[in-house]
Each structure stands twice: as structure tokens, then as C-alpha cells.
Amino acid sequence: MENSGLVIVDKPSGWTSHDVVGRMRRLAKTRRVGHAGTLDPMATGVLVLGVGKATRLLGHLALTDKVYEATIRLGVSTNTDDAEGEVTATASAASVTGPALDAGVAALTGPIRQVPPQVSAIKVNGERAYRMARRGEEVELAARSVTVHDFAVLDVRRDGDVIDVDASVTCSSGTYIRALARDLGASLGCGGHLTALRRTRVGPYDLGMARTLDRLAEKMEILPMGEAVAAAFPRRDVSDDDARKVAHGGRLPAAGLGPGPIGVFAPDGALLALVEERGAVARPLAVFIS
Incomplete structure (x- = not known):
């Protein structure tokens, strides 16, 4: 089964962001790898990659400071x-x-x-x-x-x-x-x-969480999607009934957590979706339950 989550890479100088994605596809053994915002080849440091289902988080993470x-x-x-x-x-x-x-x-x-x-x-x-x-x-x-x-x-x-x-x-x-x-x-x-x-x-991901490509080649470290979302966005824990609604793309009443993405979690702690609040309604941006 494909692992899904974020990989925080300390990008080396001279590599394009696409080069890093290509290397990660080989290391993670999946084509489903993307990045949350490029770094110029000359630059080094934090490059956030999404693997598997976490590629659907990247567009939201790219908007952070x-x-x-x-x-x-x-x-x-x-x-x-x-x-x-x-x-x-x-x-x-x-x-x-x-x-x-x-x-x-x-x-x-x-x-x-x-x-x-x-x-x-x-x-x-x-x-x-x-x-x-x-x-x-x-x-x-x-x-x-x-x-x-x-x-x-x-x-x-x-x-x-x-x-x-x-x-x-x-x-x-x-x-x-x-x-x-x-x-x-x-x-x-x-x-x-x-x-x-x-x-x-x-956003919340810094050099302390980043790993070089050489280190990742020795040991792949993937930040699980639930942890990644809880670190970056407000968290909303819901009941079993609401969890079923969200899993099927349904809307929930807004909880007053702000306009940006909100992570919705099931009673067992599993990540269900990202939602956004518009007026009195929270509507799904991405649902992660397969």
C-alpha cells in the first residue's frame, strides 16, 4: 500500500525542485510526488514534498508564509x-x-x-x-x-x-x-x-524537520498526513455522524474556525478532509477517506 504524507527535504544547491521530485519518486517508489512551491536551483533549504494522497494538500500549503x-x-x-x-x-x-x-x-x-x-x-x-x-x-x-x-x-x-x-x-x-x-x-x-x-x-515546517536526500535514501521519513494537517491548519474533531457526512463529500455547519483550510478528524483521530467555512457552512476542499 502506498504511503501518503509529507517529506520535508533540505534541498541541495544546484538541484531544481523538479530534480528533487524525480529523486523522491524513485526513493518512494511512486509517481505521485509533488512540491509545495519551488526553490531556485541556487537556493538550498526547506522544500515540502507530498507523496501519495498528500499531493492534494500541496496547493493549500503553498499559500503559507x-x-x-x-x-x-x-x-x-x-x-x-x-x-x-x-x-x-x-x-x-x-x-x-x-x-x-x-x-x-x-x-x-x-x-x-x-x-x-x-x-x-x-x-x-x-x-x-x-x-x-x-x-x-x-x-x-x-x-x-x-x-x-x-x-x-x-x-x-x-x-x-x-x-x-x-x-x-x-x-x-x-x-x-x-x-x-x-x-x-x-x-x-x-x-x-x-x-x-x-x-x-x-508554514510550520522548518529546517529542524528537513532531511537531506542522502539521509532519505538511507531512511525514508514521511510525516503522516494527519500530523501534517494538524501542524498547518486549525483542527476540527467531529462525531461519527458528521464523519460519515464528510467522508461522502457532505457539508457541515461552520464551527467559526476561520475562512482558511480546516482539518477535519474522525473520532478515532483519522484525517477525513480539508474544509473551508463560507458563512454558516463548512464545505469540503479535499476528502482523503478512500
């Missing part, structure tokens, strides 16, 4: 907004002061409008932006609303005309840290790009 540790180099711009791209411009950052840096960071904190990097997986007229950019086409991407909950400077290192800024960023889903680096450099008049990125948390 994320935490990153990043290094931004001021004084150099690239065409990808990170260190994997080609240098497009240099301008000395030597005159950037501490207060100016703090002001630039503050301006990028809170609800902001952000233009994604040209080299990104966003689709433009049905085609991935990065494919168009690599053909040399100018890609026009619309600004999107994102929220940077916290943007904290941890260390500043000056080396001639460049400044390396270590920072911690807590942000909403859909925020590009590469774009933060680009926009910080632009606001300071010197350009900037990302040189290192490590994701330390996705």
Missing part, C-alpha cells in the same frame, strides 16, 4: 537578479551609508508591489518567462501584490566597491527574494543581486 536567509550583493546587477546570471551593470556601492541601507530595507517591508524577475517560471501568453528571456526577448511582467512581514539586516560586509548584506526575510507566498535584492540595489543607485539563499521555513 516562508522564511529565508539571504545574502545580497550591492554594486553589481545581473540579468537573473542572482549569482547564476550574467553581469549587466556595476556601480560602486562604497558610498551607501548604514541609514540609507536601513531606509531601503524599510521601504521594501510590508505590503509592496513587486515585479517578478524576468528569468522566472511565470507564464506570459502561455509560455514560461525564463524561456523567452533566454531567447533574448524583453519580457514584460506585471507587478504583483506581496507582503514582506519582516526584512532584517543581520550583517554588512564592505569590500571596495561592493557591499554584501546578510538578511532574514519573512514573506508571503509569491515573493521573490531575488527581486528584493534587485529593488534594494536599484533604490540605492548601485544595483544589486542575490548571491546566496536558504529557505528555513515553509
Whole structure:
């Protein structure tokens, strides 16, 4: 019988998220593997994978907040907004002061409008932006609303005309840290790009729960679906009668647990479904009882 649950991977640098999914399909011996939001190849850290029935959780988990540790180099711009791209411009950052840096960071904190990097997986007229950019086409991407909950400077290192800024960023889903680096450099008049990125948390799942692919090859560790849902969403325990309703896709009276996904559990503790509350009714988003 196929195991279902989440696998929290500490993604290595140089791997695409699709590479990790492919490796996990072989390790878990199933094609039913997906991820809850990509990481760029250069980046490392928490990548949440769903195995089996848990692939149906991923779209809901992808909407949770994320935490990153990043290094931004001021004084150099690239065409990808990170260190994997080609240098497009240099301008000395030597005159950037501490207060100016703090002001630039503050301006990028809170609800902001952000233009994604040209080299990104966003689709433009049905085609991935990065494919168009690599053909040399100018890609026009619309600004999107994102929220940077916290943007904290941890260390500043000056080396001639460049400044390396270590920072911690807590942000909403859909925020590009590469774009933060680009926009910080632009606001300071010197350009900037990302040189290192490590994701330390996705929703409730952090590096303490993450395992390297080598370790998972030795011992597969799958977080059961019930535990995964209880960690990420409000929990609702129901009676046998209500459990039967939910198992057949029926609706329940709302319990006032909020608009987002709510995990519904049977009297024996088994995960039944995810529901959402609309007015006086809780309707199923996904039912997991086979």
C-alpha cells in the first residue's frame, strides 16, 4: 500500500525542485510526488514534498508564509537578479551609508508591489518567462501584490566597491527574494543581486524537520498526513455522524474556525478532509477517506 504524507527535504544547491521530485519518486517508489512551491536551483533549504494522497494538500500549503536567509550583493546587477546570471551593470556601492541601507530595507517591508524577475517560471501568453528571456526577448511582467512581514539586516560586509548584506526575510507566498535584492540595489543607485539563499521555513515546517536526500535514501521519513494537517491548519474533531457526512463529500455547519483550510478528524483521530467555512457552512476542499 502506498504511503501518503509529507517529506520535508533540505534541498541541495544546484538541484531544481523538479530534480528533487524525480529523486523522491524513485526513493518512494511512486509517481505521485509533488512540491509545495519551488526553490531556485541556487537556493538550498526547506522544500515540502507530498507523496501519495498528500499531493492534494500541496496547493493549500503553498499559500503559507516562508522564511529565508539571504545574502545580497550591492554594486553589481545581473540579468537573473542572482549569482547564476550574467553581469549587466556595476556601480560602486562604497558610498551607501548604514541609514540609507536601513531606509531601503524599510521601504521594501510590508505590503509592496513587486515585479517578478524576468528569468522566472511565470507564464506570459502561455509560455514560461525564463524561456523567452533566454531567447533574448524583453519580457514584460506585471507587478504583483506581496507582503514582506519582516526584512532584517543581520550583517554588512564592505569590500571596495561592493557591499554584501546578510538578511532574514519573512514573506508571503509569491515573493521573490531575488527581486528584493534587485529593488534594494536599484533604490540605492548601485544595483544589486542575490548571491546566496536558504529557505528555513515553509508554514510550520522548518529546517529542524528537513532531511537531506542522502539521509532519505538511507531512511525514508514521511510525516503522516494527519500530523501534517494538524501542524498547518486549525483542527476540527467531529462525531461519527458528521464523519460519515464528510467522508461522502457532505457539508457541515461552520464551527467559526476561520475562512482558511480546516482539518477535519474522525473520532478515532483519522484525517477525513480539508474544509473551508463560507458563512454558516463548512464545505469540503479535499476528502482523503478512500
